[in-house]
Amino acid sequence: MPELTDAESVSTRDRLRAAAAELFAERGYVGASMTGIAKMLGLRKPSLYNYYPSKEELFLELLERSLAAWSEASGSAVEETGSYQERLRTHLGKTVDFAAGNPHAMALCRLAVAQVAGEFGDRVQAHLLEERVDYQREMEAFFAQAQDAGEVATETPEVLALAWLTFLDGVLTHQLFAVGERRPYFLDHLDELWRLFWRGIAAHGESDV
Amino acid sequence: MPELTDAESVSTRDRLRAAAAELFAERGYVGASMTGIAKMLGLRKPSLYNYYPSKEELFLELLERSLAAWSEASGSAVEETGSYQERLRTHLGKTVDFAAGNPHAMALCRLAVAQVAGEFGDRVQAHLLEERVDYQREMEAFFAQAQDAGEVATETPEVLALAWLTFLDGVLTHQLFAVGERRPYFLDHLDELWRLFWRGIAAHGESDV
DNA sequence: CCTACCGATCGGTAGG
């Protein structure tokens, strides 16, 4: 918990986080050096340690902030208005928009899954997996409600949530491959992809309400 | 192109590749050190340079071999027998089986997308993207045929192939999160996920053949 | 296949 001194040092802290997220995303955990991050800010390496006590702490806070920002930006599908179909479509749009606008956040999460080694890597991986399971549970609750409303198929909510995660991960992978493209080409087809997905999980012809 | 001397040195080369793939997968490109790879083989670092002239060449060959093995193991969906639905299901099964049995191959590909820096990183990324586009084109041809046969919906083959890639990437992401689990839990639901996916892209009620 | 070694860079600290 670093203490805040004045407005300027908060601002430097923000710039530090932005630079670090960029370098971690581009080069991986080990490949991003503290010297490299400092250079992006026009500073020398030791100055960074006024803001974060170690590289590990810096990475961990970036990851936590990314997950929190993501979660906030994509909103809770359960709390939207309209049909469950509309709610999920809105949730998808928010999530994709966040990922498009914050490519580093997505890259940090991918990194954290596997490519951070040792005891620290295990902590990071466990943290991420926990968030993922929480999200999965939330979506299971959403699909259970959608099922009660007769909007989705009669598979278990667990399977429906798993199908949603599969679709969402797939879309985000397209985003990952589109780094560098100003206008990712798959975005032009997002709505068609969504419609095909929804058709797969929508309730069958007869309504049972 | 290293020259083969005798049976023993080929075997050491194979062990080197296996060890290197494992360490790259676990720690990323920079995080995996030549010393670390050598230690896994009970050798000293300089000995590795009898087999590969540099770390970059080693990584590149591992990536190419992984892609080739993957491509061979998952087969061409177009060349299977049976309905297009059956062909695609078989293709999915082979791909998932390969990924489950060769987690390092998958990890190397994820690595290569983003976390290899500099000029070498650009080469690697371009190589991978090319393979992906080739695969996408192949699947577009598959879906064009399936459409002629009246098995799939009337979206363009491009969109259908994109939907397939989305589904497949999503499934492989589940696999990525399941590293360490002896029996990835999502595999128990693979067939249900497949059915929901197929329902989304299958031809609508009336047949137009 | 090894020992010995190269210059460069790593995360982090001391001290101001």
Added chain:
DNA sequence: CCTACCGATCGGTAGG
């Protein structure tokens, strides 16, 4: 916020 520095490790080479 800096200079100066720590021991460790990096990819790679020389020479045998």
